[in-house]
Amino acid sequence: GTMVRPVNRDQLAEPLGWLLQRNDATLDDLHEVRSILEVEIAGQAALRATPEDVTRLRELVDGMATHRDDPASFAADDAEFHQQLVGILHNPMLAVLLDSIRTLMTDIRLEVSRYPDFDAVVLEDHQTILAAIAAHDDETARVAMETHLVHAREIQRLLALPK
Secondary structure: OOOOOOOOHHHHHHHHHHHHHHOOOOHHHHHHHHHHHHHHHHHHHHHHOOHHHHHHHHHHHHHHHHOOOOHHHHHHHHHHHHHHHHHHHOOHHHHHHHHHHHHHHHHHHHHHOOOOOHHHHHHHHHHHHHHHHHOOOHHHHHHHHHHHHHHHHHHHHHOOOOO
16 A cells, blocks of 8 residues: 655755756856855854764864865765754754755765865865854854855866866
8 A cells, every 4th residue: 555654854855956957057056055055054053053063063074184085085074064064953944955965065075076185175164164163153154164165166166167
């Protein structure tokens, strides 16, 4: 017979991800979406982060430092850092929106790891975001995330990834 199961985040995010890919979303489009969502997510995370949240973010940043010579692990820690930020907000709608671009971002993160000193730039950006969140400084967290996203897009352009 028919079984009804609860809908989970992956079941919602996957079709959104397909939609983005099938409608030829550009990296500029993706950057705009990330800027709109992630800058405010960082600010709100700074206001709401618990000591446990800060500890988990610090573990991920430390993991990135440990995995500087392993692009796949570095990218996984990077992605999880951003997922943890949205998790701090406990807003399932925002989590689904970020999940919907996760696959696109995974491919891009691996591609930009070819850039010289990529790991140093990204690691420093994440350390700055983490420091702002640990200090519960929402404005600095927003600026730090915006700076991080600008750095990411600049690296994509320098590598001549398509717009």
